[in-house]
Amino acid sequence: MRVSAVVVCFNEEENIERCLKSLTWTDEIVVVDSYSTDNTVSICKRYTDKIYQREWPGINKQKEYAVSLTKNDWIFILDADEVVSEELKEEILKRLSSDKGKYDGYMVKRHTYYLGRWINHGGWYPDYKLRLFKKQKGYFVGKDPHDKIAVTGNVAKLNGEIYHFTYKNIAHHIRTINSFSDTVVNNPEMKKERFIIFKMLFKPPVKFLETYIYKLGLLDGIPGLIISVLSSYYVFLKYAKLWEKRSVSSSIITTKPSIEQKQLHSRNFGP
Secondary structure, three states: OOEEEEEEEEEOOOOOOHHHHHOOOOEEEEEEEOOOOOOHHHOOOOOOOOOOEEOOOOOOHHHHHHHHOOOOOOEEEOOEEEOOOHHHHHHHHHHHHHHOOOEEEEEEEEEEEOOOEEEEOOOHHHHHHEEEEEEEEEOOOOOOOOOOOOEOOEEEEEEEEEEOOOOHHHHHHHHHHHHHHOOOOHHHHHHOOOOOOHHHHHHHHHHHHHHHHOOHHHHHHHHHHHHHHHHHHHHHHHHHHHHHHHHHHOOOHHHHHHHHHHHHHHHHHOO
């Protein structure tokens, strides 16, 4: 049972080699790059000649396109900041042979390394993702910026892990939260959201309690606390930006400020 590996990327020169090296056991590696401006593409050429470039249409559409370029029946999807463990590689090869098509997809545990340690709680582990599936049975159901794959058929869980080398530091984490919250707010389905201020007030603390207490993020030390606080901040930022988009961006100034108002503003706040 031959396997095609799929990776989509943009400016991942720090991660891409580690990722692709862990995929050399597959029968084909397909890379779709969104016109990287660093050395990502040149590094990819060391591992595959199947490199395609395409403007970024969103994570789900980009991965769906990458899958369409593959030639084998089985697809394995990996992100540029992820690595296939040796244990997972051996397990995949063994299970595809021994299961003989009994399953149409496999869930894989993702283990994240963040702020100098492996994160074992707070909802970050075990973080099961469906990453290995029959091409004709899999389809994308995620909502940007998060991808998600489903299959029509039977699914099994594997014990081997994908190692996830996520945010380089807290600043990188916050930049990603800012970017992801923008994507969520611009999703057409967010137009249906109601009770924005209520959700802005109550959902962030609920998220913190969920990740830090209920899901035991406190056992991951200071990194666990940071993850829980930033998870709460992400929830707050989504609803704050949605409120801004509806209430501030749509407001129309109908009168020009007077000279006196301009002078007052200048004295109080500067130019």
